[in-house]
Amino acid sequence: MAASHVPYDSLSDAEVMLRAGTDEDAAFEYLATKYHRPMIAFMYRMCRNQALAEELAQEVFLRVYRSRKTYAAEAKFTTWLYRIATNLAVNHARDHKVERSGKVVSLDEPDDESGTTLDVADPTLNVEQNILRRERLQAIKKHVMALPEKQRAAVLMHKYQGMDYREIADVLKLSESATKSLLFRAYEALRERLKEFV
């Protein structure tokens, strides 16, 4: 993927993707560079494992690359990108449900999946505060993960990816009002389950 002097910033993502479809590798490189961080973050929160998140994000961009010639700019590029990502993450979770069920998360030991500690202790807090912070974080992760698939994806796109109702509705192939209800139910559930931490 060679560098290019085309000012992709001045084009819409969909226009850049159409250029990628003509084997303009720099166009694909531009999109991958622009979206790899948010995509990895989204995948990380979908699967709670950094190594797996990166693997799935690689697959998302490869699918984008493979489909470059058939891409039709009917929807926003990000809608298409997150639809691929959501489908991939949901299918992966379904395929590995049995493996993950019954897993006990330890607050003290490194995560056996990612090999990293669950979160880094905040040096400004004392031991007790750090334990509380970890518990809170674990509760957030656990309860977000416990949401039904569509609710989880909707919350993650809304809260962390900064997407609006219309975009989320397009990704999940729902109406805007159905998305609104879906998000409301998800946030209500989280509010109820996390109330001891607020």
Add this chain to the structure above:
Amino acid sequence: MNCNDVRENLIELLTDGLADPQTAAHVSQCAHCTEELASLRQTMALMDDWEAPEPSPYFLTRLRAHVKEEREKAPAAAGVFNWLRRPVLAVSLATVLAAGGLMYRFITMDRPAEAGPARWQISNLWTRTTT
């Protein structure tokens, strides 16, 4: 507008402040909805604690390698039918198919459509004797 009508709009009020003015007006006058909005705001603020880790610095390098593999794989996968893409061979194949089709038609034109082998022989005999 009552509390039930407003509930689903509270998120909009929190995220971009673009909820419809009726929702905002109701919330400002309703203690229950104000409390609910505050609780929802706290929950959403709590969720800010969940930060995603930094991506690996090699992510894009790995992606470039995968893309390169993909690009190199593509012509090989199409290789089986590559010969069809050559115009001369494609025209030759089309000619052979067309000739085959014409021959088949020519042969079957002589034969009565519904006649079996025995009937065909009899009808041929009859044709020969009458001419």
